[in-house]
Amino acid sequence: MKIKFYFLIFLFAISVIGAKAQTIRGTVSDTSQTIIGATVAVSGNVQRVGTNASGKYELKLSKPGKYTIVVSYIGFRTQQKTVTLAEGEIQTLDFQLLANSNDLENVVVLGSRSAPRSNLETPVPVDVVDIKKITQNIPQVSLNQILNFVAPSFTSNVMSLTDGTDHIDPASLRGLGPDQVLVLINGKRRHTTALVNINGSLGKGSVGTDMNAIPTSAIKRVEILRDGAAAQYGSDAIAGVINIILNDDVNKLTANVSGGGYSGKHSDGLDGETIQANVNYGVKLSDKGGYLNFSGSFDYRDFASRTTPYRGVIYTDYNNPSLYPSPTGVDITDAELARRGQTRSDFVPNIGQSQNRGGALFFNASIPVAEEAEIYAFGGVNYRNGISNAFYRTPRQLTQNNATIYPNGFLPEIVTNSLDQSFAVGIRGNAGKWKADFSNTFGRNIIDFKTQNTVNASLLTASPTSFESGGYEFTQNTTNLDFSRFFSDPLKGINVAFGFENRYENYKINPGEEASWRNYGNALRVGTDGTGAPILIPDASGNVSTRFAANGAAYAGGAQGFPGINEANLTNESRNSFAAYGDVEFNLTEKFLVDAAARFENYSDFGSTVNGKLAARYKFSDKFLLRAAASTGFRAPSLHQRFFSSTSSVYIDGNIVESGTFSNDSRIAQLLGIPELKEETSKSLSAGFTSNLGKLKITVDGYFIRINDRVIYTGQFTGNNSATASDQDKEIYNLLRLANATTARFFANAVDTETKGLDVVLSYNTNLGNGTLRTDWATTFTKTSIVGDVHASPLLAGKESTYLDAASRILIEKVTPRIKSNITFDYSIGKWNAFLRNVYFGKVSQPTNTVANQQELTGRVITDLGAGYNFTKNLKVTVGANNIFDVYPQELLLASQGTSGILYPNQAPQFGYLGRYVFTRLSLNF
Known part of the structure; x- marks a missing residue:
């Protein structure tokens, strides 16, 4: 047997x-x-x-x-x-x-390393913006402005009188800083700019990412993760993550040209004209799925100004000594304007929109190299040349002007050249039963400044009128190795992911030419001669003035409007960081999902940090889902914040101030007890629900974010050279003088903040008549508050109100709308489509240290309207307007407007103040 x-x-x-x-x-x-x-x-x-x-x-x-x-x-x-x-x-x-068009525009890859899913099924809130679709109809052409009018939790506006920030728009998510949101491209970390926002704008003291450097034609969609994600993606992801997915179309040519300008009550016909041209084309590289997609853009933007005629003193009797042989500084403006045939309108600065010219080229590519692997690459280059203005230097400003060169004064021009480069390459595929992805991402941003139509007054009549003023450079290189695998047997499936990241960063400050920053009237006293007279040697670092204007005051050194970067500010600093993360997603049942993530990160300049996140989602049915998340996070202080030093002209409460920024290891910082920078830490909680009712889809999410040791840009510290001043104040005074500055500012971990908010998003699609109607309504309520005491050292006792001044507090708490809501109607029928959107921008406050000028600016509703017609399947024309009813913010108090007549708030970005914008767009598809 x-x-x-x-x-x-x-x-x-x-x-x-x-x-x-x-x-x-x-x-x-x-x-x-x-x-x-x-x-x-x-x-x-x-x-x-x-x-x-x-x-x-x-x-x-x-x-x-x-x-x-x-x-x-x-x-x-x-x-x-x-x-x-x-x-x-x-x-x-x-x-x-x-x-499936209704589903495709809601596909999300952000926030999870498992398979893509609908944004209604993610355990944390994610917005999906279909850039390819909405850019056909809307007035906005830059990515920041598109998101500002589409995503309520996102805030960004074109700034004015902020030097380089006039050309690189700072952006905020959930009312937090530009450096507290992480930007990715195709899931890879995007580098930040070389620019520090130092001139009283949104995100003062922060370093953001220039998303406008990416042409909209290169973008397929944008995913906005509205939840803390540092445990998954690393530093900066305190407020959330923005992931820009690049276009991968093939065998399709698309192009559009948009042109328009402002035609409101303050415009002289049409001003601030803009033209943007975009093109995209993709080719298939092989039958196995490879592709190469190219995008390009050209941008033109002209000046637009919203000021009143100059109200202050333009001429004093020093400007006409032939009539006033013994001048005393008496105002003779009206008589002198009449004699010279001028009006006050001849002395108005451009406050509103700077001039900009630029272009970009981008690519996105993938090619299979084996049955289980592909090589991918993407990147591009963007160049912009911008011109913005400082405040007008009137003839009465004797120490800042030279009447021989500019008898009527001058309007300084700040030329900003920005070069942005990026390149990413990687290989991904199957390594056994695991998915593997190895990549390297390089990014660099270079900003150079030139100051023209200006003088260095201390050079007297020998002064040039144009100066190379120096600039900044930031380089970032990130290497990632990621693994993931889905195990189908345990529970209802477990996705395991882990990986490693190494990041190198380098920050440079490049000085300008000597004449752009030096005070040629400074001298060093080395002794006395036989008669007791001082012996002086010309020396830029000297503390004795030798060149004086007619009123007896010393001439100012450096280029007016934007003093060049001093050779003493030369900087070349680097650091490395290493990170390891793990992410496990448990499908406990078909309805219940739990995601746990942890990340260890070590920085060569300040040490290590460990952060974690726990998110869960319970799907009661196909129509209703609950979700919640809790996480810790961090933001490493940028190299810019650690090492930035420079002197700039800033406008503070009606006055032009030469303000110096000093690093935390400088002598002035030591005198004031400014501590070394350390990382910001955060705790985040969120909870909400989604509902899919067929035509109607709803998401509601509340959140709480606590940030400890938040980095701020301090107020203006001054020194004192009087006989009764302390040794500390005397030394500060002399150090400021050497920097051509009268005040000092620093970066410091000075405050703790709490942000609370609620986001509500509804969308509705239906057939209406013979057409289709899509309606979207989204609203955010958010409030940020500084909690607890200011973190000041004993050396700062009595100076806490300068360490965190009132203007800085307002910029943190009240400069972004606390309520923002939009409702959009998009109707298509036959060859026609119509677009209508109303956006409510809630109240904001004007940042100022003068209590009498502190002002809350009421909310406004801005209406966009557009209509398009498809002449053929390849040709479409769209016409419309942003702010069709020509709405403006509340006017500033008269005292806040100053002598230069700043009519509307340029520091509180609500929705802009340029008025009605009309546009025409021609779109081609082949």
Whole structure:
């Protein structure tokens, strides 16, 4: 019997070995390229596989027969095919999926390292903005402005009188700083700019990311994660993460040209004209799914000014000594204007919109190199040349002007040249049963300044009128190695991800030419001669003035409007950081998902930090879902904040002040007890629900963010050279004088803040008549408060109100709208479409240290309207307007407007103050 039993086993084994497996293989694609990660399943069977980096799959079946193969991928319509297999047969079965437009625009890859999912099913709130679609209709052309009018939790505006910030718009998420939101491109960390926002704008003292450097034609969609994510993505992700997904279209040419300008009550016909041209084209590199997509843009923006005629003193009797041989500084403005044939309007600065010219080229590419791997790359270059103005230097300002060169004074021009470069390359695919991704991302931003139509008054009549003023440079290189794997057997599936990151950063300050910063009237006293007279040696670092204006005051050194960067500020600093993270997503049941993440990060300049996140989602039904998250986070102080030092002209409460910024290891910082910078730390909580009611979709999320040791840009410290001044104040006075400055500012971990808010988003799609109507309504309520005492050292006792001045407190708490809401109607019928949007920008406050000038600015509703017509399937024309009713912010108090007539708040970015903007857009598709 035993022999017979073993013989039967032997025959069975032979039959198994001899049996031929049945195989189905093929490729899954859409209309233009293969799809990676699509699910291929056997109906009625647990067997399923995913497509590889080439979009290919293979299923081995245990026996011959008839099978139904089902292919699905989020954002596309599920497709199935039936096939009959004979024993040992191999069949090829390809699938071409069609996009489900309503789902595709809500696909999210941000916030999870598992498979993409709908934004209604994520455990944390994510907005999805379909840039390709909305740019056909809306007036806005830059990414920051598009998001400002689409995403209520996002705030950004074009600034004025803020030097380089006039050309690089700071942006805020949930009312926090530009450096507290992390920006990714295709899931890879984007570098920040080289610019520090130092001139009283939104995000004062911060370093943000220039998203406008990316042409909109290069962008497929934008995902905005509205939750703390430092444990997943690292530093800066306290407020959230913005992920920019690049265009991957092939065999399609799209181009558009938009032109427009402002035509409101303050415009002289049409001013502030803008032109933007965009083009995108993609080619298929192989039948296996490779592609190369190119994008380009050209931008032109002209000046627009919203000021009243100059109200202050323009001429004194020093400006006409032939009529007033013994001048005393008496105001003779009206008589002198009449004599010279001038008016006060001849002395108005450009306050509103700077001039800008620029262009960008971007690419996005992928090519399979094996059955299980692909190489990808993306990046681009952006160059901008901008011109902004400082305040007018009137003839009465004797120490800042030279009447021989500029008898009527002058309006300084600050020329900003910005070069932004980025390049990322990587390889991803399957390493055994794991998905692996190895990449390197390089980014650099270079900003150079030139000051023209100006003088260095201390050079007297020998002064040039144009100066190379120096600039800044920031370089970042990030290397990532990521692994992930989905285990289908435990529970209802577990996705495990882990990875490593190394980041190198370098920050440079490049001095300007000597004449741009030096005071040629300074001298060093080295002794006395035989008569007791002082012996002076010309020396830029001297503390004795030798050149004086007619009123007896010493001439100012450095270029007026934007003093060049002193050679003493030369900086070249670097650091490294290393990070390791782990992320596990548990599908406890089909309805209950829990995601846990942890991240260790070590910085070479300040040490280590460990952060974690726990998020959960419970899906009660296809119509209702609850979600919540809790996390800790951090933000490493930027190299810019640690090492930035410079002198700039700033406008504070009606006065032009030469303000110096000093690093925390400087002598002045030591005298005041300014501590070394350390990281900001945060705790975040969020909870909400989503509801999918078919045509109506709803998300509601509340949040709380606590930030400890938040880095601020301090108020203005001054020295004192009087006989009764302390040794500390005398030394500060002399150090400021050497820097051509009268005040000093620093970066410091000075305060703790709490931010609370609620985001509500509703969308509704329906057929209306013979057309389709999409309606979106989104509202955010947010409030940030400084809590506890200011973190001041004993050396700052009595100076806490300078350490954190009133203007800085307002910039943190009240400069972004506390309520922001928009409702959009987009209706399409036949060849026509119409677009209507109302955005309510809630109240903000004007930052100022003068209590009498502190002002709360009421909310306003801005209406955008557009209409488009498709002349052919390839040609569309759209016309419309932003702010069609020509609404302006509340006017500033007369005392806040100052002598230069700043009519509207330029420091409190509500929605801008340039008035109605009309536009026309021509779109081509081939």
